[in-house]
Amino acid sequence: MATEDARYRLSSQYRLWSFSPSQLASMREKSNALARASISQRLSSPGYHPPAASSLSTSSLNLSAPTSSTNTPDPEAHPSGTPSGPPPLPEFLTPAEELVVVTFYTSELLRAADHAQFSDEIKATSAAFFRRFYVTNSIMTYPPQEMLIVALFFGCKAEGAFMRITDFIKTFGREHPEEILAGEFLLCQGIRFAFDVKHPFRALRGAMMELRRMGIPGEELDKVERRAKEILRFSPLITDAYFHYTPSQIMLAAMSLADRGMAEKLITHTFHHTTSKNTDGDGGDTPGNGGTNGGNTGNARGRNMEETIGAQIRDKVLGAIESCREMLAKEMPERREHWTNKQVFKAHVQPIRKKLNKCKDPDRWNLVELQRARREQALKRADSEEREDGGGGTGTIDDDGAVFGDVAPQRDPKRRKVVAKGLEDPFGGPL
Template sequence: MATEDERYRQSSQYRLWSFTRAGLQDLRAKTNSLAKQQIAPRLTANPPPEFLTAEEEIRLVRFHTIELIQAAQFCELPTEIRSTAAVFFRRFYVTNSVMTYPPTELLKTSLFFGCKAEGYYIRLSRLSEKLSGTTSEQILAGEFLLCQGVRFAFDVRHPLRALDGAILELQQRLPDEQSRINKAHVRAREVLKFSALLTDVYFHYTPSQIMMAALQMVDKTLVDVLVPAPPSGAGDGAAGEMHKKIIEAIASCRVMLEEEPPERMSSYWETPETIKSMKPLRKKLQRCRDPDRVDLVALQKARREQALNKEKKPAGSGEGELFGEAISREVKRRKVDTADDVFGPPMPL
């Protein structure tokens, strides 16, 4: 029977969307460079505008991820939906630039498609009504683009279930510390609902490592209970090396999560100063974005018309084209020479 680790390595999340830090940085730099090359010939401004850097794109993606989370909360969508939608959104902009496809439109599409991926039914018209100034057509316009961008990998493994399992384990091991465990559960869940979605931990770590890192942020000793050190005398062996490797991975993930603690939602991202500081970047994006892909609804209509107007292959004119020669439709009558008739000429009257 396959182990949990082996099953995870077979998932699309590991095979398609797991990177080293250097690999992810390089991929984003290539995406940014390619977008500049494609957009530059389409811009008519003279002199041409200054393009966004890869770092500026990351800031904009993070800012719009905040908007996605806020929109999901306003629409009263479950935690799993907003988490899946945020992961789809961030995956899309690893291989696509915000200069190519507008993030304000893709975040709405990500929300709706996140509902689909998690089997959560919501009427499209209801969602469009909740998102003011949005039509159903706008939400659907970027759906196929999103599917392509996430490489049709719709299975997202979240650390939330792992946290619930870890809490049950802790409650069994520490029956006298239920209050402490419950507080840690609530706090760690907040970390996973916010910090994990704004940082790159989904690209670098497994769900269990992310869960352990969130729990370590809240109460380090609880992680020591779940991942105990090997007994004395065995610390220098294979078990000791494995324990050291696990703890180092958890600590590294924790450092990344601490870049965006849950408190920053209200103390930083929602403050007028932060919103004001993002205006120059958004204006810069307005000047250098792809003019052919600003309106996703118009882009979708144009592609549909192009597909419908394709010249159809002319149908064959008949059997003559099939067999290489023309055949008359009339049946040819054979002339019978009466002289050669086996019954002889007609009898004289």
């Protein structure tokens, strides 16, 4: 096995955030289903009333329902003939619709990053964070408009550009730093603390170096590199390429979109080993002496070479790159305008957004309120008060218990934590 592959397999990108298409789809379905269950549970719970419809009489409402009216379902949206009981459940987004919204907001994120003039790495990292976050969290649970800014802010940090939060909010026209900071830890949890995202940008440089050494004229290469970079800046970020392919495959796919012959030349040059030919003869890419695991006999070494840079694996790599190329071709850089286009927005995104406004999670949508509620709850817990007065946060926890199958009402938070977290799972078991 190639040493480079072995090293790549150790990265968190491979271990935690690489999935086959079917896996990714089933995960999205699952988080969609979870969100549906929890939101419908919350909307129909007796403690919840749309704040606009009922007066803010109890303290619990203050906590559970965000004060800003934009954060709650519009009561007018429900059929007027509803009885006074719990309002009927809104129509939820399907996983496919969610994906459209996520893609739309990803393009928004890239636009925002362009506006703030961030580097390619920051853009790409933020976009990857954003998309990863919404794999395991539904877009109905947390507000994408907010998470996008949070992802940008944290992407800056992850790439080593430490902006002041005050400068940052000025850039994006926000008023309070809390709006961004509230979601920061949430994002970190959502991306499972995998802060290192591997990008194909440097890989493109490396490939260009190799091609240059092969003696391909510089002007030609510059042209290919420019185009490939343009593609890399947009296409893989807005698609699921980062989940399904490794950076080098993405890079080669982008290169093949720019110049198919060039990419194939590099691949055939790299995987040049043939069983009949003496591989060392042409002094190609193989390291000269026993580079592969110290295979002593020529036979073992040959087999090793065959596995690493042989014709069979070459065909497989070509296949992977071809499928990646297809994926990228769906979102070429020229489609940047597609997502900002008013008509497209109205036709495809706006209806879903309207739907989203009705079915969003009442407890989680406002990140600042959510964090404040959690803080207060923590304080309450610290004072070891009776939790009968029932803040919104308390409601949240209990609802979670009911939603995620932990039905037994366990009032003791510590015991609850032990039961819920389980021992085998460092991230905590499902609630």
